[in-house]
Amino acid sequence: MQILIVDDSKAMRMIVGRGLRQAGYGGSEIVEAENGAMALEKIRQRRPDLVLSDWNMPEMTGIELLRALRAEGIDVPFGFVTSESTPQMRQTAREAGALFLIAKPFTADDIGDALSKAGV
Protein backbone atom coordinates (compact mmCIF):
# COMPACT_ATOMS: atom_id res chain seq x y z
CA MET A 1 0.00 0.00 0.00
CA GLN A 2 1.31 3.46 -0.86
CA ILE A 3 0.30 6.35 1.37
CA LEU A 4 0.95 10.00 0.53
CA ILE A 5 1.35 12.33 3.51
CA VAL A 6 0.82 16.01 2.68
CA ASP A 7 1.82 18.68 5.20
CA ASP A 8 3.98 21.79 5.03
CA SER A 9 5.57 20.77 8.34
CA LYS A 10 8.27 18.14 8.01
CA ALA A 11 7.87 17.41 11.73
CA MET A 12 4.19 16.67 11.25
CA ARG A 13 4.85 14.46 8.23
CA MET A 14 7.19 12.43 10.42
CA ILE A 15 4.63 12.25 13.24
CA VAL A 16 1.90 11.08 10.88
CA GLY A 17 4.27 8.49 9.44
CA ARG A 18 5.12 7.33 12.93
CA GLY A 19 1.44 7.13 13.79
CA LEU A 20 0.75 5.03 10.70
CA ARG A 21 3.48 2.58 11.66
CA GLN A 22 2.20 2.36 15.23
CA ALA A 23 -1.33 1.82 13.90
CA GLY A 24 -0.19 -1.18 11.92
CA TYR A 25 0.56 0.34 8.55
CA GLY A 26 4.31 -0.09 8.86
CA GLY A 27 4.46 -2.21 5.72
CA SER A 28 3.16 0.65 3.61
CA GLU A 29 5.33 2.78 1.37
CA ILE A 30 5.20 6.35 2.67
CA VAL A 31 5.53 9.20 0.20
CA GLU A 32 5.57 12.87 1.22
CA ALA A 33 4.62 16.23 -0.23
CA GLU A 34 4.95 19.63 1.41
CA ASN A 35 1.93 21.32 -0.12
CA GLY A 36 -1.15 20.60 -2.18
CA ALA A 37 0.41 21.53 -5.51
CA MET A 38 3.31 19.11 -5.06
CA ALA A 39 0.88 16.48 -3.82
CA LEU A 40 -1.33 16.85 -6.89
CA GLU A 41 1.64 16.20 -9.15
CA LYS A 42 2.74 13.18 -7.12
CA ILE A 43 -0.79 11.75 -7.11
CA ARG A 44 -1.05 12.11 -10.88
CA GLN A 45 2.28 10.31 -11.29
CA ARG A 46 2.23 7.69 -8.57
CA ARG A 47 -1.47 7.03 -7.90
CA PRO A 48 -1.15 6.31 -4.15
CA ASP A 49 -3.70 4.16 -2.35
CA LEU A 50 -4.42 6.77 0.29
CA VAL A 51 -3.78 10.47 0.84
CA LEU A 52 -3.49 11.99 4.32
CA SER A 53 -3.45 15.75 4.02
CA ASP A 54 -3.21 18.82 6.18
CA TRP A 55 -5.71 21.58 5.46
CA ASN A 56 -3.78 24.84 5.73
CA MET A 57 -0.73 24.88 3.45
CA PRO A 58 0.96 27.37 1.14
CA GLU A 59 0.65 27.04 -2.65
CA MET A 60 -2.47 24.86 -2.50
CA THR A 61 -4.53 23.97 0.57
CA GLY A 62 -5.71 20.48 1.35
CA ILE A 63 -9.30 21.23 0.44
CA GLU A 64 -8.17 22.76 -2.86
CA LEU A 65 -6.14 19.60 -3.50
CA LEU A 66 -9.12 17.35 -2.82
CA ARG A 67 -11.41 19.37 -5.07
CA ALA A 68 -8.79 19.36 -7.84
CA LEU A 69 -8.47 15.58 -7.58
CA ARG A 70 -12.18 14.98 -7.79
CA ALA A 71 -12.47 17.43 -10.69
CA GLU A 72 -9.90 15.33 -12.56
CA GLY A 73 -11.81 12.16 -11.77
CA ILE A 74 -9.13 10.89 -9.36
CA ASP A 75 -11.01 9.00 -6.66
CA VAL A 76 -8.06 8.24 -4.40
CA PRO A 77 -9.20 7.67 -0.79
CA PHE A 78 -8.50 10.94 1.01
CA GLY A 79 -8.47 11.97 4.65
CA PHE A 80 -7.50 15.13 6.47
CA VAL A 81 -5.06 15.33 9.38
CA THR A 82 -5.48 18.89 10.50
CA SER A 83 -5.78 21.35 13.35
CA GLU A 84 -8.92 22.62 11.57
CA SER A 85 -11.56 20.47 13.24
CA THR A 86 -14.72 22.54 13.61
CA PRO A 87 -18.05 20.93 12.61
CA GLN A 88 -18.18 23.28 9.63
CA MET A 89 -14.75 22.15 8.42
CA ARG A 90 -15.73 18.51 8.85
CA GLN A 91 -18.84 19.08 6.77
CA THR A 92 -16.84 20.88 4.11
CA ALA A 93 -14.40 17.98 4.05
CA ARG A 94 -17.18 15.40 3.72
CA GLU A 95 -18.92 17.32 0.97
CA ALA A 96 -15.67 17.54 -0.98
CA GLY A 97 -15.21 13.79 -0.76
CA ALA A 98 -12.96 13.21 2.24
CA LEU A 99 -13.48 9.90 4.05
CA PHE A 100 -12.44 11.25 7.44
CA LEU A 101 -10.86 14.14 9.27
CA ILE A 102 -8.39 13.43 12.07
CA ALA A 103 -7.95 16.42 14.37
CA LYS A 104 -4.52 17.42 15.63
CA PRO A 105 -3.39 16.53 18.21
CA PHE A 106 -3.96 12.86 17.61
CA THR A 107 -2.73 9.46 18.71
CA ALA A 108 -1.81 6.39 16.68
CA ASP A 109 -5.15 4.93 17.78
CA ASP A 110 -6.95 7.91 16.22
CA ILE A 111 -5.24 7.16 12.93
CA GLY A 112 -5.96 3.45 13.13
CA ASP A 113 -9.62 4.03 14.00
CA ALA A 114 -10.16 6.50 11.17
CA LEU A 115 -8.55 4.29 8.54
CA SER A 116 -10.33 1.21 9.81
CA LYS A 117 -13.74 2.89 9.76
CA ALA A 118 -13.02 4.19 6.27
CA GLY A 119 -12.29 0.68 5.13
CA VAL A 120 -8.73 1.51 4.13
Place this chain on the structure above:
Amino acid sequence: MPIDEQCIREIVGDIWSSMLQVELTHVPASAHQPNGGAHFSAHVAITGEWDGAVEVSCGEALARAFTAAMFGMAPEEPGAEEIRDAIGELANMAGGSVKAAIPGDNALSLPTVSQGVGLRTSFPGSRVVAEAGFACDGGTFAVTVVEKTS
Protein backbone atom coordinates in the same frame (compact mmCIF):
# COMPACT_ATOMS: atom_id res chain seq x y z
CA MET B 1 -15.52 26.87 26.24
CA PRO B 2 -14.33 30.28 27.41
CA ILE B 3 -10.79 31.16 26.40
CA ASP B 4 -9.10 31.50 29.76
CA GLU B 5 -6.01 30.16 31.48
CA GLN B 6 -7.66 26.82 32.22
CA CYS B 7 -8.69 26.43 28.59
CA ILE B 8 -5.12 27.05 27.45
CA ARG B 9 -3.80 24.61 30.03
CA GLU B 10 -6.10 21.86 28.75
CA ILE B 11 -5.32 22.53 25.10
CA VAL B 12 -1.58 22.67 25.61
CA GLY B 13 -1.54 19.70 27.96
CA ASP B 14 -3.39 17.62 25.38
CA ILE B 15 -1.03 18.59 22.55
CA TRP B 16 2.21 18.14 24.47
CA SER B 17 1.08 14.85 25.94
CA SER B 18 -0.20 13.21 22.76
CA MET B 19 2.30 14.63 20.25
CA LEU B 20 5.48 14.95 22.33
CA GLN B 21 4.78 12.58 25.22
CA VAL B 22 5.81 15.43 27.52
CA GLU B 23 4.03 16.02 30.81
CA LEU B 24 3.82 19.62 31.91
CA THR B 25 3.45 21.42 35.19
CA HIS B 26 1.74 24.76 35.46
CA VAL B 27 3.59 27.92 36.39
CA PRO B 28 2.55 31.56 36.22
CA ALA B 29 2.89 32.93 32.69
CA SER B 30 5.10 35.64 34.16
CA ALA B 31 7.57 32.92 35.17
CA HIS B 32 8.59 32.61 31.55
CA GLN B 33 10.84 35.46 30.44
CA PRO B 34 13.31 35.62 27.50
CA ASN B 35 16.05 36.67 29.96
CA GLY B 36 18.40 37.76 27.21
CA GLY B 37 18.93 34.26 25.85
CA ALA B 38 18.10 32.79 22.46
CA HIS B 39 14.35 32.55 22.09
CA PHE B 40 11.70 31.29 19.70
CA SER B 41 8.18 32.56 19.22
CA ALA B 42 5.53 31.22 16.89
CA HIS B 43 2.04 32.51 16.38
CA VAL B 44 -0.99 31.88 14.23
CA ALA B 45 -3.66 34.45 13.51
CA ILE B 46 -7.36 33.73 13.77
CA THR B 47 -9.50 35.98 11.61
CA GLY B 48 -13.15 36.30 10.76
CA GLU B 49 -15.94 36.87 13.25
CA TRP B 50 -13.18 36.90 15.89
CA ASP B 51 -9.73 38.41 15.30
CA GLY B 52 -6.73 37.52 17.36
CA ALA B 53 -3.69 35.33 17.63
CA VAL B 54 -2.24 32.43 19.58
CA GLU B 55 1.46 32.52 20.45
CA VAL B 56 3.84 29.86 21.73
CA SER B 57 7.00 31.30 23.23
CA CYS B 58 10.00 29.41 24.60
CA GLY B 59 13.74 29.49 25.01
CA GLU B 60 16.04 27.79 22.53
CA ALA B 61 16.99 24.85 24.74
CA LEU B 62 13.39 23.87 25.30
CA ALA B 63 12.47 24.53 21.67
CA ARG B 64 15.27 22.19 20.68
CA ALA B 65 14.01 19.52 23.08
CA PHE B 66 10.46 19.77 21.74
CA THR B 67 11.80 19.56 18.20
CA ALA B 68 13.88 16.48 18.99
CA ALA B 69 10.78 14.82 20.40
CA MET B 70 8.72 15.60 17.31
CA PHE B 71 11.39 14.54 14.86
CA GLY B 72 12.56 11.54 16.83
CA MET B 73 16.08 13.02 16.97
CA ALA B 74 18.73 13.06 19.66
CA PRO B 75 18.48 16.22 21.80
CA GLU B 76 21.49 17.90 20.22
CA GLU B 77 20.53 17.17 16.61
CA PRO B 78 17.85 19.68 15.62
CA GLY B 79 19.00 22.68 13.66
CA ALA B 80 17.32 26.07 13.41
CA GLU B 81 15.17 25.02 10.44
CA GLU B 82 13.79 21.99 12.25
CA ILE B 83 13.14 24.06 15.38
CA ARG B 84 11.21 26.69 13.42
CA ASP B 85 9.19 23.93 11.78
CA ALA B 86 8.36 22.23 15.07
CA ILE B 87 7.54 25.37 17.05
CA GLY B 88 5.41 26.61 14.16
CA GLU B 89 3.49 23.35 14.14
CA LEU B 90 2.95 23.49 17.91
CA ALA B 91 1.51 26.99 17.49
CA ASN B 92 -0.62 25.70 14.62
CA MET B 93 -2.12 22.97 16.79
CA ALA B 94 -2.68 25.31 19.73
CA GLY B 95 -4.26 27.85 17.41
CA GLY B 96 -6.50 25.26 15.82
CA SER B 97 -7.77 24.14 19.20
CA VAL B 98 -8.40 27.73 20.32
CA LYS B 99 -10.18 28.42 17.03
CA ALA B 100 -12.41 25.39 17.59
CA ALA B 101 -13.39 26.82 20.98
CA ILE B 102 -14.39 30.19 19.56
CA PRO B 103 -17.88 30.47 18.08
CA GLY B 104 -18.37 31.84 14.59
CA ASP B 105 -16.82 31.48 11.18
CA ASN B 106 -13.07 32.00 11.50
CA ALA B 107 -9.92 31.14 9.58
CA LEU B 108 -6.53 30.06 10.84
CA SER B 109 -3.37 31.47 9.30
CA LEU B 110 -0.15 29.64 8.62
CA PRO B 111 2.32 30.01 11.49
CA THR B 112 4.80 32.85 11.72
CA VAL B 113 7.99 31.95 13.56
CA SER B 114 10.50 34.38 14.99
CA GLN B 115 13.81 33.75 16.69
CA GLY B 116 16.25 36.04 18.40
CA VAL B 117 18.11 36.90 21.54
CA GLY B 118 15.92 38.42 24.21
CA LEU B 119 13.01 38.20 21.76
CA ARG B 120 9.78 39.82 22.86
CA THR B 121 6.73 39.97 20.64
CA SER B 122 3.83 42.37 20.82
CA PHE B 123 0.55 42.56 18.99
CA PRO B 124 -0.38 46.23 18.53
CA GLY B 125 -4.07 47.00 18.84
CA SER B 126 -4.68 43.81 20.79
CA ARG B 127 -5.25 42.76 24.36
CA VAL B 128 -4.24 39.59 26.14
CA VAL B 129 -7.31 37.39 26.55
CA ALA B 130 -5.55 34.64 28.44
CA GLU B 131 -2.09 33.28 28.99
CA ALA B 132 -0.61 30.27 30.69
CA GLY B 133 2.88 29.23 31.73
CA PHE B 134 4.27 25.72 31.68
CA ALA B 135 7.36 23.97 32.98
CA CYS B 136 8.99 20.70 32.04
CA ASP B 137 12.51 19.28 31.90
CA GLY B 138 14.55 21.96 30.22
CA GLY B 139 12.70 25.09 31.16
CA THR B 140 9.49 27.04 30.90
CA PHE B 141 7.34 28.28 28.07
CA ALA B 142 4.21 30.34 27.68
CA VAL B 143 1.14 30.25 25.47
CA THR B 144 -0.81 33.47 24.99
CA VAL B 145 -4.09 34.29 23.29
CA VAL B 146 -4.61 37.88 22.20
CA GLU B 147 -7.69 39.51 20.74
CA LYS B 148 -7.64 42.45 18.37
CA THR B 149 -9.28 45.50 19.88
CA SER B 150 -8.89 48.04 17.06
